[in-house]
Amino acid sequence: MADNSSFNYSVGLHNVGSYRVSGDPWVSGSDSQAANEEVCYQFPWVAKRVTIYNYSARVLRVHFNATGSEGDVVGGLGSGYGGQHYLEVQTISGSSGGVLDLNCKCSQIYVSVPDDGGGAGHYRVFAELTGIPVGRMYALTGSGLTEAPAGSDG
Numbered sequence: 092m093a094d095n096s097s098f099n100y101s102v103g104l105h106n107v108g109s110y111r112v113s114g115d116p117w118v119s120g121s122d123s124q125a126a127n128e129e130v131c132y133q134f135p136w137v138a139k140r141v142t143i144y145n146y147s148a149r150v151l152r153v154h155f156n157a158t159g160s161e162g163d164v165v166g167g168l169g170s171g172y173g174g175q176h177y178l179e180v181q182t183i184s185g186s187s188g189g190v191l192d193l194n195c196k197c198s199q200i201y202v203s204v205p206d207d208g209g210g211a212g213h214y215r216v217f218a219e220l221t222g223i224p225v226g227r228m229y230a231l232t233g234s235g236l237t238e239a240p241a242g243s244d245g
Contacts, residue, residue, distance in 0.1 A: 114219025127206035137223040145180040149209035155231040198225040
C-alpha cells in the first residue's frame with residue numbers, strides 16, 4: 092500500500108471541490124447609499140459567485156477595486172480611456188433588469204453610486220461563499236481591472 096502521509100487535500104483557489112458544492116449564503120446591502128459614495132463589501136471567505144439586486148430608480152456601478160486606486164477604475168470626463176473598469180446594474184423596470192450576476196471568485200467588491208443628480212441607491216449584495224480563506228485570494232488587478240485591456244482605445 093502506498094504511503095499517503097504527505098498528501099494534504101484541502102480547500103483552495105484551484106481545488107475543484109471548493110466550487111462544485113453549494114456556497115454558504117452571505118447578504119448585505121444598502122437602503123440609502125448616497126450619490127458619489129462607494130462601499131466596499133469584504134467577504135469572510137472567497138466568494139464563488141456574487142449577485143447584486145438593484146431596487147432603486149438609478150444605475151449602480153460594481154467594481155473589484157476602489158475608485159481611487161491606481162488605474163482610474165471608474166474614470167471621469169476627459170480622462171482618455173476613463174477607467175471604465177466597472178459593470179453597471181440597471182434599474183428595476185417592471186419585472187426585468189436590476190440584477191447583475193457575477194460568476195467569479197473574489198474576496199471583495201465595491202458598489203458606487205454615480206453623482207448624476209438621482210436619488211439614493213437601494214440594493215442587496217448576495218454572495219455564495221466557498222470555504223477558502225480570503226488570505227489565499229490574489230489581488231484582482233491588471234488588464235481589464237485596473238489597466239486598459241490590449242487593443243482598447245486607451
